[in-house]
Amino acid sequence: MIRGCWVARPKPWEVDDELWAVIGPLLPKVERRMRHAGRKRHPDRLVFQGILFVLHTGIAWEHLPQELGFGSGMTCWRRLAEWTEADVWPRLHEDLLAKLRNANVLDFSRAAVDGPHPRVKGGSKTGRSPVDRGRTGSKHHLITDATGIPLAATLTGGNRNDVTQLIPLLQAVPPVRGKRGRPRRRPDVVLADRGYDHDKYRRLVRDLGVKPLIARRGTKHGSGLGTQRWVVERAFAHLHWFRRLRIRWEIRDDIHEAFLTLACALICWRRLKSAR
Structure with missing residues (x-):
């Protein structure tokens, strides 16, 4: 003002x-036909x-x-x-992550994962959620860096257990360039709540060269992970600020995933601008 x-x-x-x-x-370049060009694009x-x-x-x-x-x-x-x-949205997200790393904003010292789910009107990658009175839904699974920057997001049916997406989330993180040397792809540590408590997946996480810090079921609250995991919950709040992601209207799962990845890229863009 x-x-x-x-x-x-x-x-x-x-x-x-x-x-x-x-x-x-x-964006892919589309050349206009010389003959029978039709309406201008x-x-x-x-x-x-x-x-x-x-x-x-x-x-x-x-x-x-x-x-x-x-x-x-x-x-x-x-x-x-x-x-x-044409894979525009994953490439856009990867480019912006590289810019964030170049600006020393990205923090790979730890990552956090979570998997809330929106309501859904139909389509593939849906299922009846056991924690939402059996309602059909889809789940957004998200992994962020230590500051809450989205590194990757995936979509599954609401009936899929969160822990089954722990490895796919880690594998979905793209190779992030932006600095000299090899691209960075894995965080040092991954934090998760009790929904990810399974020794099999702890071993699989270690096999990727990542240290798992996952709260165990049956133990008292107060593990201290919440003081570091809140960034992924904040990131979900930012994602669902995009109203199209609150309710899944798209029957085609690839279109909803496009919106999800584009929203992650836009959050990265805002963080990049605020860091300047």
């Missing part, structure tokens, strides 16, 4: 030049803002406001599917 002048804050779905400079090169930047509008507001594709210039909801959905097939 400038004295005597009101300054409008940018909308969360507006893409500035700096962010577009990161995203634009990752809607600009990628506007379509991407339409995708962000849906991610932030949770609005249905068919209700996307035409007056905002994003193109139709079907155009945005098709472009999202096209870019998902």
Whole structure:
């Protein structure tokens, strides 16, 4: 706010030049046909803002406001599917993690995992949750660095036990560049609550070169892990601030996973900007 002048804050779905400079090169180039060219392709930047509008507001594709210039909801959905097939979102997330590591913001000294689940309207990778009165749902599984930066996220049915996703989460962390030498992929330590208590998985974690610090069932609370694990719970709160992730509306699991990975990338982008 400038004295005597009101300054409008940018909308969360507006893409500035700096962010577009990161995203634009990752998008596949589509050459327009010379013969029978048809209707001109809607600009990628506007379509991407339409995708962000849906991610932030949770609005249905068919209700996307035409007056905002994003193109139709079907155009945005098709472009999202096209870019998902081209692996744009994992590459975007990996690039931003590299920038965070280069800025000395990423902390691999420990990682934290958790797996809450949103409500779901149908589709693959769903199941009846044993901890939610048997309701059908999907689970978001998340691993963060020591400060709560999302390193990877996965999607399973609500009937999958959290502990079964401990190894897939660790393996889903991409090789993070940003510094000289070999990329960093594994944290030194992984923290988890009692839902991950299983000696078999402790051994598997150690086989990956990671030290497991997992609370044991049947022991009193007060292990001290909560003072370090809260960062993953905060990260989930940031993820579910994107309304499209609170309820899974997508029948196609790859489209919901695209939203999930894109949200992780946007959280990384905010952390990168705040670190400057």
